[in-house]
Amino acid sequence: MKKLFSNPDELAAFLGFLSLRLWLALRAFMTGIEKFAGGVSGQAPVLIDGTPNTYGLTAEQTTKVYGWAHYHGVPEALYNQFEAEPLIPGFLLKAYDLAIGPLLILLGLTLLLGIATRISLFAMALLYTSLTFGLILLKQDAGIAWMGVHIALIALALFQSRHNRFELLRNW
């Protein structure tokens, strides 16, 4: 440990940065993954005292599954509102809707693995800023504030990026 960190403050700074990096990576990666999530509904026998009832009573059971068939980049309710916005062209909305999920996954992975950490963080900040742009148009103040918190964390990470370790691609 002495070889890696000359004093406890340096260790603390590293752990602080690592915490931010992991949180931001996980936040982006899992949000991207969840955009591929959907529900498959089916009927299952009602369990009474732990065993299937003999009457034929069934209850709806929804199983969570992942796949392209369930992909939804921008949530449907928001998508419909964006469609009505004159400042968002339809073709751009479609492209954005398709790209946002894979982009979040990609940026989450690059940050997690330490591939061009600084560029990844900046790209992530641009992505969250683009989301903020849409939310401003819809006057969703709570969402804008929530995005602001993300941007602040990314900015903090960029300021502290000199403490970064364990990177696959150290440049950029």
Place this chain on the structure above:
Amino acid sequence: MKKMQSTIRRRDFLETGALVGGLVFAAPAILKAQVRNSPSDELRIGFIGCGKQHEVLFNAMQNIQGLHYTAACDIMKNRVGATASRIKSRFGYMPNRYLDAEEMLSKEKDLDAVFVATPDFWHAPHTIMALEAGCHVYCEKMMSNTLEGARSMVKAMDASGKLCQIGHQRRSNPRYRFTLNELIRKEQLCGQIININGQWNRAVGSSQDISVKPSILPDEQTLLKYGFGAGTSAKLSLDQLRQRFLNWRTYKALSGGPISDLGAHQIDVFNWFLGVQPKSVMASGGRDYFRDREHFDNVMCVFEYDTPQGGVRAFYQVLTTTSAGGGYYESFMGTEGTIEISERSAFTNLYRESGAVKDWDALVRRGLLRKTAAVSATGESDAIRAYESAPPDRYDLPGDLNKPPHQPHIENFLAAVRGQEKLTCDARHALESEAPIYWVNPAAENREIIHFTNAHLQV
């Protein structure tokens, strides 16, 4: 074609004696068909009557395996054609088509079962004809437009040794069977049932006369031959005969009216759940909106029962002029709780009295109930606290039926034909339950309380 059943004379029954109000229903169906070679054997099915109710039955049975739709019959050529087309498009073959039931039964010697969905006044003749031809029969409710007709069906069933299931489909519905066996009988969820409240409220728009283009309707000779001129000595025009053919439910000689069409299902549930026949009925009815109709357009009635637990009063109303007020349901109201059950989940609710002894949440944990949103609280500005009870907690049944409502009843019939199950509503048990319903219209017409005797209710 057999001669149609004559209308029963009310006074013949009132003259005779013994009270049967406390008659406890016999055990569930005892009839069971001879076991066929294999459960996978294909059953050959015939349809008598291809109208609207037939469509309901066909839609409920088309997912049941192991059936071959051999023949279909209706006096209206267009309907037989529509049924044949449905079978062709779904299964890839055509059934044999007939315009006369007697001809169908004489030519189709290898039918296993026949589904009768004709007007009520034809139920008994067609059922008897099919039973005597060696077929098992599934006949729509009401069994007949007359008590005498219904009794003749039971006799024919007994004499033929064949099965006769009556279309009270709630008797096979898992939700109803679960409610009766587990919640009412085993868990005693209602405590002592003191009152029953049932209704079928239907809007004016859903109660209008049916009309179709005259060119596809049967001709005058056919309508007269098949009895659509019954109940009047007047010479009927072709238009009047066609009106009777399409709207037979509104004519006294052809049907029992709304209390029979809609009420029969629900009053059957009253009697089935209580396990006894009522001891009396009082009723009121009127032709207050559809003034030209022979039958009442709205009927309200009260049955009184003596049960092993004590007296029970059951109110039932059928409205053909208003749909508001909760649709259709049967509500069993007891000292501990109320079960308001309906064929539709949306109209089903269970309420626990605030002072109930039993812990219903323990039943939720076991999977017997599901808890839903609480009922709105009392004590608001318009409430008079001294007069109000604490609001009951609200629960729901733990599951649903994931099939058309008629399918389990048809499945039960077909399984019984294959010797695998007992009928849930054979003609004898159906009549034990239906018999009191035949006396609602007379009680309303004569504005009298009818105290049932054996002559009124015997099967």
